[in-house]
Amino acid sequence: MPLVLAKSFLESYASLSQxxxxxxxxxxxxFDEMSRSQSLHLEPIKGSLDSNVRTIRVNQGVRGVVAAPEHGETFVLIDVLPHDDAINWCRRKRLSVNHATGALKVYDITEHAATMPSAPVAMTNSPVGFLSDLSDELLVQGGIDWFFVPAIRALTSEVDLEALAAKLPADQGQALIMLAAGYSVDEVLAELLAERPMLQSSVPFADDFVASDSAAVRSPDIAAAAQHPASAAAFYVVESAAALAELLNQPLEHWRVFLHPAQRRLAYRPTYEGPARVLGGPGTGKTVVALHRARYLAAQLPHSAGRRVLLTTFTRNLAAALERQLVSLAGDEPILACVDVLNIDALAYRIVQEAEGKRPPIVAGDALRAMLAEAADLAGLPYGPDFLRKEWEQVILGQGISTREAYFSASRAGRGIRLDRRQRSMVWAALETLTGWLAERGERTHLQIAQAATEHAVRRPGRYDHVIVDEAQDLHPAQWRLLRALVPKQPNDLFIVGDAHQRIYDNRVSLSALGISIRGRGTKLRLNYRTTYEILRWSIGLLSGIAYDDLDGSADDLQGYRSQLRGLQPFVMGFDTADVEHAALAQAIRDWASAGVPLREIGIAARTTEARRCVAKALSANGIATSELTSTD
Structure with a gap:
């Protein structure tokens, strides 16, 4: 069956009625006929931007978008759309094979109209004018698609260069800036792809590339490019009718957990010689990598081994989401019998309950705060319950301190308030009082449970063979000690993904100080698949000048973080009162709706629950109905 399906086709298919x-x-x-017979009824579209693209009738109102390349007999099904949308697709978009990576991409030409050539472009090794030291061949080898070359040749200044780079797909704009700055092709691709550039012979073009004044750009083999490893995140090769049926039977959620090649290398690497850490900003696919890593490691175990793989994260809701995604990813695979998916508190609770034979009562929230306040008052501490709780959690429990003397000499870096020896004595007295009360009542906090679970895990080592941690930036040192105790030090023991830029709780750790050495096994994902270039650039600007860590005591930054998605520029508006703000918000929603944006596609985020309720009430008063998204949505 000579057929390749684009991810966009599968996602559209999953949303169709039965x-x-x-x-x-x-x-x-x-297509199972493996023939270009007339029965396929592939129709060229007048005004199509890509001569390879056709449409095919599904029914009276729906058409498929198909690439039928001149070379070979493999069809590429790109999308399935309402009739008019399919026609517009052909008139707005085109396929392109990147010479540097071999990846097949779809470009919306209307988004880059100012940079597009109107006809095939002759390549030259003898450019003139601005950037004359960069031949066309060098630009293409550096990851810039050939149809952007004429716009580059029209540049006359650094100002023009920066303006054009901002209009190109984000990765190619960055490549252009780097090439213009004198970076080599190898250096550009190492930055953009996090790998050495592929051999030119592996890039799927139909004819050899010849760089000369009269040479035309070689024509890409679209089908071969769709099957190239660099296209694996967006295109799926169908080997048989049975494989096609299996693909089409997958739910929509299944297509949200596929990997980009750079992610796949991390998730399916056979062996890490010790703990491995993957950093990456929001939208870079860290969680998807963690899910695939769990799947891979579980598949290496005998099914009779029991639950020897742990997939954990910080909150219960995140753990539930991970479990749903893992079920979707695994399908009928029996690996789920080998994987525990638990949030860290539930994991510690289970271990303590199993070891002690009863449920450990938990104290938290207002009850714990009231006890902290009373203990602070009794000790004469001039600071409130929140200060005492953080001192306990971040310094004493964070460093595993068990004696008064050890606390007196402990580092309190980052706590903000300096304490002399007398004040530390007051803190210790307050916490002795608090822990005494808790012991009398048989209650413990979540971190005390984690501490107890670690002690039990040390006595029963090797509970798991592999531990995968998602949203690692929010775990407390006491929880890291537990995870370290649950798995022996061995290859593939800990696989950690996180991002300090997304830290919610002030739990700062150095993994190496906790017995988790990641030296030589740290990687960063820089390509955002969810956020537009415009929003990303604006957001990074807000974070400039703020220090973040890499979960191991060193600094982290957002250098190289980018997106290939393009969209509108975000804008900020300020208002004197909440009423004026709510009125402006209601008007903005009405304007979007008038422009054709469905109300269900408009989301509103508020900093607090009370602010959200006020916004919902104000919109209701303006005749705009809202629906609250709960933590499980």
Missing amino acids: PVQKDVRRMLDK
Whole structure:
């Protein structure tokens, strides 16, 4: 079956009604003939931007978008859309094979209209004018698609260069800036792809590339590019009718957990010689990598081994989401019998309950705060319950301190308030009082449970063979000690993903100080798949000048963090009163709705629950209905 399906096709298919899905399956059956017969009814579209692209009838109102390349007999199904949308797709978009990586991409030409050539471009090794030291071949080898070259040749100044770079796809804009600054092709690709550039012979073009004044750009083999490893995140090769049926039976959620090649190398690497850490900003696919790593490690175990792989994170809701995604990813694979998916508190609770034979009562929230306040008053401490709790959690429990003398000599870096020996004595007295009360009542905090679970885990080592940690930036040192105790020091023991820029709780750690050495096994994901370039650039600007750590005592930064998605520029508006703000928000929503944006696609985020309620009430008063998203949505 000579067929490749784009991820966009599968996602659109999953959202169709069952009757239309049946029509799509009947259309796909025709491709099983492996022939360019007239029965396929592939129709060229007048005004299409890509000569390879056709449409094919699904039913009276729906058409498939298909790439039928001149070379070979492998069809690429790109999307399935309402009739008019399919026609517009052909008139707005085109396929392109990147010479440097071999990846097949879809470009919306209308978004780059100012930079697009109107005809195939002759390549030259003898450019003139601005950037004359960069040949066309060098630009293409550096990761810039050939149809952007004429716009580069039209540049006359650094100002023009920066303006054009901002209009290109983000990765290619960065490549252009680096090439213009004198970086080599190898250095550019090492930065953008986090790998050495592929051999030119592996890049799927139909004819050899010849750089000369009269040479035309070689024509890409679209089908081969779709099957190239660099395209694996967006295109799937169908080997048989059975494989096609299996693909089409997957739910939409299944297509949200596929990997970009750079992510796949991390998730499916056979062996890390010790703990491995993956950093990355929001939208870079860290969680997807963690899910695939759990899947890979579980698949290496005998099914009779029991739950020897732990996939953990900070909160209960995140753990529930991980479990749903893992079920979707694994499908019918029996690996789920080998994986525990638990948030860190539930994990510690389970271990303590199993070891002690009863449920450990937990104290938290207002009850704990009241006890902290009373203990602070009794000790004469001039600071309130919140200060005492953080001193306990961040310094004493964070450093595993068990004696008064050890606390007196402990580092309190980052706590903000200096304490002399007398004040430390007061803190210790207050916490002795508090822990005494808790012991009398048989209650413990979550971190005390984690501490107890670690002691039990040390007595019963090797509970798991592999531990995968998601959202690692929010775990407390006491919880890291537990995870270290749960798995022996061995290859593939700990796989950690996180981002200090997304830290919610002030739990700062140095993994190496906790017995988790990641030296030589740290990686960073820099490509954002969720946020537009415009929003990302604006957000990074807000974070400039703020120090963040890499979870191991060193600094982290956002250098190289980028997105290939383009969108509108974000804007900020300020208001004198909440009423004026709510009125402006209601008007903005009405304007978006008038422009054709469905109300269900408009989201509103508020800093607090009370602020959210006020906004919902104000919008309701303006005739705009809202629906609250709960923690499980």
